[in-house]
Structure formats: C-alpha cells, structure tokens
Amino acid sequence: MIERFEELKEFLPGLQRDMPESYGKLAEIFQFHVFELHLGEDRGRKVDYYIPYMMNDALECYLVLRDAWMTGDYLDLDQEEYPIQGQLAWRDDRSALIVKQGRENVFTIWFSELTEVFQCYQYHRIGHFWVKGQEQWRQLVYMAGTVYEKYQYLGDAACNEGEKKFMRLIEFPPFRYWSPIDEPLDDRYPSTREGALCMRGLALEAGDKSYARLAGLYARFPFGFLKKKLARKLCDPARQRLYETIYGKVRAASLKYPKRVYGEALDGEILRARKRVHQRLHRAGFCGKYPVYTRGNVEVVAAEEHPFTTMEAEDFTFRIRFMVSRCKKEKDMGRNCGFFKGRGREGRIEDDLDMLMGELEK
Structure with a gap:
C-alpha cells in the first residue's frame, strides 16, 4: 500500500494504490528527477537492474528490477537539460517501466518484480575534509546531516533511538554553521526551536552550563548575532567536553549497525x-x-x-x-x-x- 499515492501518481502514470511501497519510492525518484540506472547481477539470460533511492555513508537503499531485459538504450544525460519521465505498463505476467529522456530517447525495461534493498551501516569513522578549519565540528555536522536525511526519507526504519537523540542538532544553525562543504547549509535544513533545545540538552549533559544557557536563549530569540556568537564559541577549548559528548553519542548509535562488507x-x-x-x-x-x-x-x-x-x-x-x-x-x-x-x-x-x-x- 502506497501511503502518498494521491501525491505520487502524477509522477509515475500506471501507479496503483495497492502496490508495494517500493513503487512509491520509484515514483519519488521521478518526482525529484534523480533517476539513475545501473546494471546489477547478470545471470546469463536473466539480468537485474539497480535504481538508487538513497546512497550515503550511513545507508544504502536501492530498487531492483528482477529478471529484466531492456529495449532501447539508457543514456547518462543531464536531467535538468533532458527531463525524465516514467510510466508503468503490463503485458501478460510481465511489468514494464517505460522511460523517456528529453524529447528523443525512450527505453523500456521489462521485469518480473520490483524489490527494495535496504541496509544501514556504521559511519562514525567517516571523514570527508573538503573545507579547512574546525574539521572536528564539520565532521560531526556531516554525520548529523547524513542521519537526519535518512530519517527524513525513510523514518523509523532507518534510525535507532540513539540517533534520534542527536540528529536534530542539524536544525540548530550555529552547529551547522560549520558546513562540511563549500556552501552554507541553511537552505538544506530547517531552523527550529527543537534543534536549539537538543543542543541545550547535550550541553547540560556535558556539564557545559554556559553554552547550554546561550542555546536556551537562542531557542527563544534566534537572532543572527546570537547565531554567530554560538558558532564561534564552538571553536573554544571550553567546548571540548560538549564535542566529546556529541561524538560519543554518534559513535554509540553508529555501532548498532554492521560494517560494510565488500568481499x-x-x-x-x-x-x-x-x-x-x-x-x-x-x-x-x-x-x-x-x-x-x-x-x-x-x-x-x-x-x-x-x-x-x-x-x-x-x-x-x-x-x-x-x-x-x-x-x-x-x-x-x-x-x-x-x-x-x-x-x-x-x-x-x-x-x-x-x-x-x-x-x-x-
């Protein structure tokens, strides 16, 4: 049963309410113009195709078109320049995904079943260092944002209780001020009172009453000058215990998941x-x-x-x-x-x- 059927049906004609939720994810992929196709397992005359839904350092979630064959060709095109559209169809006992890329290219994948692969992984050792300075906080911002996004799209199935205790930090602007990428994150995440209270609670747990007081003040009065002050104060050695408290929670939550296995x-x-x-x-x-x-x-x-x-x-x-x-x-x-x-x-x-x-x- 597809929960958001009324919203999603326009993005994937042929979608039916009583289909498995994996078809709803396929419709979302066309909604946000992020369709990619990868050749999966090849078993001679039978082939699987993979369609990524969400792939990040904490999660791999993708759709699988089982026992499939394709007519036409999938082209790796810019989807802003060549808008992509999908449609479902059926013939006998086979299902078809018909994809149009721009005005010219159309291909069809016939398949027996659409399934979903979903696996969370450890992420507390991850380090991507794209921006210089305060890398210790940028690393935590990246981890918190990664967890927040998997919860945003996949809910409780993708997050444990430990992750829910820190992921709303990304809604606290002074924390995400230390963006791990070369652009601000304010357009990517909301700014909420709950985010400030999350930071306040963690600061109290760390024994950092000074920062907890300021975070509580920001929860009531989210002014720009206070945001900058709180962001700068994260750089102070006095925040060492707060940093270690947050990292400890990230690590403990991450360890609940398995490591990636590559062979x-x-x-x-x-x-x-x-x-x-x-x-x-x-x-x-x-x-x-x-x-x-x-x-x-x-x-x-x-x-x-x-x-x-x-x-x-x-x-x-x-x-x-x-x-x-x-x-x-x-x-x-x-x-x-x-x-x-x-x-x-x-x-x-x-x-x-x-x-x-x-x-x-x-």
Whole structure:
C-alpha cells in the first residue's frame, strides 16, 4: 500500500494504490528527477537492474528490477537539460517501466518484480575534509546531516533511538554553521526551536552550563548575532567536553549497525591498511589502538572514506586520512583537541601516512 499515492501518481502514470511501497519510492525518484540506472547481477539470460533511492555513508537503499531485459538504450544525460519521465505498463505476467529522456530517447525495461534493498551501516569513522578549519565540528555536522536525511526519507526504519537523540542538532544553525562543504547549509535544513533545545540538552549533559544557557536563549530569540556568537564559541577549548559528548553519542548509535562488507579482496586490503597505520604509529612511540593514538601532547585520529558496496564509481577507493592534534600541555589533551582555537593548539588534516610519519619522526 502506497501511503502518498494521491501525491505520487502524477509522477509515475500506471501507479496503483495497492502496490508495494517500493513503487512509491520509484515514483519519488521521478518526482525529484534523480533517476539513475545501473546494471546489477547478470545471470546469463536473466539480468537485474539497480535504481538508487538513497546512497550515503550511513545507508544504502536501492530498487531492483528482477529478471529484466531492456529495449532501447539508457543514456547518462543531464536531467535538468533532458527531463525524465516514467510510466508503468503490463503485458501478460510481465511489468514494464517505460522511460523517456528529453524529447528523443525512450527505453523500456521489462521485469518480473520490483524489490527494495535496504541496509544501514556504521559511519562514525567517516571523514570527508573538503573545507579547512574546525574539521572536528564539520565532521560531526556531516554525520548529523547524513542521519537526519535518512530519517527524513525513510523514518523509523532507518534510525535507532540513539540517533534520534542527536540528529536534530542539524536544525540548530550555529552547529551547522560549520558546513562540511563549500556552501552554507541553511537552505538544506530547517531552523527550529527543537534543534536549539537538543543542543541545550547535550550541553547540560556535558556539564557545559554556559553554552547550554546561550542555546536556551537562542531557542527563544534566534537572532543572527546570537547565531554567530554560538558558532564561534564552538571553536573554544571550553567546548571540548560538549564535542566529546556529541561524538560519543554518534559513535554509540553508529555501532548498532554492521560494517560494510565488500568481499575478501577489499576487506583484506582495508584490514592491512589499518594494520600498517597501527604498526607505524607504535614504532614511532605512539600508544593506543586504531583509530586513535597519542604520544605526549600529540594525537592522531584515523578517519576513513568508504566506497559503497554496490554501484560505486570505478575510481573510488577506500582511503585513510589523519586528524593530527597538538596541544601545548598534555593535561589539555582530548579527542581532536588541537582543532579548537587557543594558544599552543594546532590541528590539521594529513592525507598521506608517509608524509605524516616523516613529520612526526623529525
């Protein structure tokens, strides 16, 4: 049964109310002009086609056209320039998805069944560093936004109770001020009182009464000058406990899900890469276990970029990058402490293990 049938039927003619919800997701794909087609499992005369619905670092959700064949050709075209339209049809015991790309290209996929693949994965080790400065907060903003988006589209099925305790942080503008990409996030997420109260609650849990008071004030009076003040205060070393509290909740929620499994070859490569990092840092005098190591006033945190288990670009590979922190005094050490602004603090991203070791061994 399709919940939003009345809204979705215009985007996929042939859609019927009593169809499985996977057909509703197919209609949404045409609604938002994000249709992509990938060749899936090939079993000789029988082929599966994959249509991604939501693929991110925390979730892989895609539709599968089972036992299919195609007439015509799917072209990888810009959907703004070549609007795409879909339609469902039937003949005998077969279903058909008819797709028109722009004015010229039409293809049809005949299939026996439309199914959905849905799997959540761990994401707390993910590190994409596109913007310099305050990378520790940008990493958390990315994770919170990723969780928020999967909940937005897939609801309770895609989120656990732990994730619901922090995901509304993305609705708190001073938090998402530290965007992980080269553009603001205010047009992507709403700004709500609940987001400010979420931050207030986490600050109280961290024992950061000063920030909790300001977040509570912002919940009542969301003025621009207060937003900037709260964003800047996140850079202060006094926010270390708040940062670690939030990260702890992200990590605990993420660990409820399985790791991605790629098969023996890539899984082995990933384990060997982690082992190399561990051995070289220990030889350099660091203590700890993957992914966090310390030596005196220096901390190294390994962060990873993971490919999808399917439909990944051919040139995308597993990658480890390093969040390197220095604090003036060992007593000031904490996770990614060097990224907070203050005298004697330094935080940077290092892309290459050899370059990192060369610098650490000086």
